[in-house]
Amino acid sequence: MRVLLAAVALVVTLGGCVSPAWDDHDYELKAQETTKTAHSLVEMARLAVQHSDDLHKPYLKTVLTDAAVDLGNVAQQFGGVQPPSDASDQVRDRTLEKVQQAEDELDSLLIQIRRGGIEQPRQAAARLEKLAGELQ
Amino acid sequence: MKKAFAVTLGILTAIGGFVDIGDLVANALVGARFGMSLAWVVVVGVVGICLFAEMSGRIAAVSGRPVFDLVRERLGPRAGVVNLGASFFVSLLTLAAEIGGASLALELATGVNYLLWVPGVAFVAWLVMWRVKFENMERVFGLLGLVLVVFAVALWALGPDWGELAGQLTSPPQAEGAPTYWYYAVALLGAAMTPYEVFFFSSGGVEEKWTREDLSVARANVFVGFPLGGLLSLAIAACAATVFLPVQAEVETLGQMMLPVGLGLGKIGLALVILGVFAATFGATLETALSCGYSISQYFGWQWGKLVRPVEAARFHTVLLVTVVLAAALILTTVDPIMVTEYSLVFSAAALPLTYLPVLMIANDPDYMGDHVNGRFTNALGTFYMVLLSVVAVAAIPLMLATKAGQ
Amino acid sequence: MRAREIHAGLHLLDRQVVRASSGRLVCKVDDLELTGDPPYVTAILAGPLALGPRIGGVPGRLMVAAAELLSPQERPEPWRIPMHLLTELGSAVEVGGDPEEPALETWTRQNIIARIPGSGTEEASREQPARHERSPAARLGAYLDKPVLDEDGTLVGNVADVRLRQDGPLLMEVQQAFTVAELIVVPHWHSRLFGYERGPGGRAPKLVSALIRGRFAAARLVAWDQVETSGPDGFRLNVPASRLAPLTDLYEPDPRRR
Known part of the structure; x- marks a missing residue:
């Protein structure tokens, strides 16, 4: 029992913080991880937006809000890691910019949903698809 | 005729009752990341839960003793209290996850943040346990949970490449490492074989006063209902594998796991799946909360159950009240319910042998069972599962640490 | 005829005690009280004061300490059911008579459960019989x-x-x-x-x-x-x-x- 509790405490603490990047390679791996998660979130949003006619508004709103919040968290976590060198600075800027673009897109879609609905779902889905492609 | 009706009803209830937040999350998550390559674990888990649920149901019918009573009787007070602590902790974590799941379903239906629903869900769950008869409670939510069959319909409507799905059965995607694969295998096994299911099942048997004559009905419920519930789990995984795997999207929320149904069946399907998820998680909220009460009461020998009025089982009802409040408080800390679910699955897997070893021992003890002791085949299978579960229990937490909980 | 033989740990300790008349659950056999030489069993002991020493270690001592702290008696003793009330030894231990209610049940009922609407009507609480002081007896668990x-x-x-x-x-x-x-x-x-x-x-x-x-x-x-x-x-x-x-x-x- 005590072991279990200790394990929980350990995992929760480990899950809550981001380890520092040791070198450029490690930083690069972290950037890839961030891109991958962002890609997954954007694809998920794209699927929902593409079929937004088939989905209830509260559902669509919840799914897109979750995706936007998660994107923000991912960006914040990666942005908090100190880049080890100048070369890593470029990686940082590139990654964060792409994630930021996706976040902006989702935010504007959410505004449309709250006003009544997505105006041009097909175009929005196409934009999200392009963003997802860039996040490969 | 009446009996046929009872059997059908029991089976339908078992199907709906089999699926809870753990099965929903684990199967969708695994389907999106690993396709159908972990389907074999669901099969292993379903056979295991059938095996041990049948044993505990038989023990309850023949000797009138529920599982946790026997855990202490056979393991003694010291090992029993360790077991109680672990089982209670796992059930409480699962209860929190179920309350979170039911609240998330309400958020998806209404757009109102799930945290606002948590106190209401917890209160209504407690009210149902306080007032509603055991049988009605089990049936209503079991049958409503059956609505989750929309996953199977949606899979058919999505028209997947069946050959591709079948191909995934034997080949896991290359991108994922072996530790992650095994980590999710452990989580899926934990989802199918959660210990609270046997506490609930056997205590329900005692509560409904099963006798030897009811054994055939109980067996039919287990042997038909649980495998069909397992098929439902596989349908959830297959839906995720069809929609998410090709575009490399990972399922991280309850809303995302319902998306394939919306894509396949539109608004009606989506409404049904939200209803089904709510019924399944709310039903499981009741089951896990009662299991917390059962395990503590049965360890200490207190009067428990819903057959007597609450004043006559005051300690049992106090435990119910306290656990529901604790679990709701845990979710209200804004911890991610899906994360709580994943942890609860892995800890369940780690605690499995503690519950199942005493069941296997008592099912072989003629003092309790008379002529109804296990047969050779059941024992061979039971021994195999004990070995398997011991390995899983040892591996569960190291795997979780090594993979950073599957990341 | 040979006298009946049982294993204390296997057949008696940690089994559920059930009231023979109503099937209500009473307690667990947390320990057994012994008297005489050769020692014989005079009572079933239950409650935290009987269970704590059997669990042992820190949790067991905590359990005993908490029970002693909350007990109104000067020298708290475990709750006991005299052995002559035993009517059957099976998958549960059945006892006759009308054993008094454990203190925790009374407390939770009066202070929590009975105050919530719909708990059922409360029976008039039975007066706790005055306990006569007895010298601490030997226990089988020891x-x-x-x-x-x-x-x-x-x-x-x-x-x-x-x-x-x-x-x-x-x-x-x-x-x-x-x-x-x-x-x-x-x-x-x-x-x-x-x-x-x-x-x-x-x-x-x-x-x-x-x-x-x-x-x-x-x-x-x-x-x-x-x-x-x-x-x-x-x-x-x-x-x-x-x-x-x-x-x-x-x-x-x-x-x-x-």
Whole structure:
């Protein structure tokens, strides 16, 4: 029992913080991880937006809000890691910019949903698809 | 005729009752990341839960003793209290996850943040346990949970490449490492074989006063209902594998796991799946909360159950009240319910042998069972599962640490 | 007719106590009270004051300390059911009569449950009968796990279970008491036999049986008249270890083939 509790405490603490990047390679791996998660979130949003006619508004709103919040968290976590060198600075800027673009897109879609609905779902889905492609 | 009706009803209830937040999350998550390559674990888990649920149901019918009573009787007070602590902790974590799941379903239906629903869900769950008869409670939510069959319909409507799905059965995607694969295998096994299911099942048997004559009905419920519930789990995984795997999207929320149904069946399907998820998680909220009460009461020998009025089982009802409040408080800390679910699955897997070893021992003890002791085949299978579960229990937490909980 | 023999740990301790008249659950057999020499069982003990010492360690001591702190009595004693009330020993222990209600049940009912609407009407709370002071009696739970030394002081093992024989003095002229007849001694610390000591027939599954049996190949039976002294540190025997009977003497025939 005590072991279990200790394990929980350990995992929760480990899950809550981001380890520092040791070198450029490690930083690069972290950037890839961030891109991958962002890609997954954007694809998920794209699927929902593409079929937004088939989905209830509260559902669509919840799914897109979750995706936007998660994107923000991912960006914040990666942005908090100190880049080890100048070369890593470029990686940082590139990654964060792409994630930021996706976040902006989702935010504007959410505004449309709250006003009544997505105006041009097909175009929005196409934009999200392009963003997802860039996040490969 | 009446009996046929009872059997059908029991089976339908078992199907709906089999699926809870753990099965929903684990199967969708695994389907999106690993396709159908972990389907074999669901099969292993379903056979295991059938095996041990049948044993505990038989023990309850023949000797009138529920599982946790026997855990202490056979393991003694010291090992029993360790077991109680672990089982209670796992059930409480699962209860929190179920309350979170039911609240998330309400958020998806209404757009109102799930945290606002948590106190209401917890209160209504407690009210149902306080007032509603055991049988009605089990049936209503079991049958409503059956609505989750929309996953199977949606899979058919999505028209997947069946050959591709079948191909995934034997080949896991290359991108994922072996530790992650095994980590999710452990989580899926934990989802199918959660210990609270046997506490609930056997205590329900005692509560409904099963006798030897009811054994055939109980067996039919287990042997038909649980495998069909397992098929439902596989349908959830297959839906995720069809929609998410090709575009490399990972399922991280309850809303995302319902998306394939919306894509396949539109608004009606989506409404049904939200209803089904709510019924399944709310039903499981009741089951896990009662299991917390059962395990503590049965360890200490207190009067428990819903057959007597609450004043006559005051300690049992106090435990119910306290656990529901604790679990709701845990979710209200804004911890991610899906994360709580994943942890609860892995800890369940780690605690499995503690519950199942005493069941296997008592099912072989003629003092309790008379002529109804296990047969050779059941024992061979039971021994195999004990070995398997011991390995899983040892591996569960190291795997979780090594993979950073599957990341 | 031979007197009935049972294993205290296997058949009595930790079983559920049920009221024979109504089927209501009363408590668990947390411990057994012993009197006399050879000792015989006079009562079933229950509640945290009986369970705590059996759990042992810090959790057990905490349990006892909490119960003593909350008890209104000067010298709190575990809750007891006199042995003559016992009516049946099966998968549960059935008792007759009307045992008083445990304090925790009364407290939770009066302070929490009865105050919530819909809890059912409350029966008039029974007056707690005044308890007469009694000297702290010996408990069977204290025998378990104790070391056993033979005549020369070499360790034979630890007590894993106690065999009771129903041939003691009459209790309230109703039934004979269970007397301590033999100790089952196992050469490991903290061993339980999980009921697998009762013989080779019908004790499946094989793997579990083999694992447990491996642990008690060297187990011995100690008759109570072979015990020289008993105390809190364990038992001292008046015979050498080689004279003790092996555990195989206990094997029962498979009940299904009887």
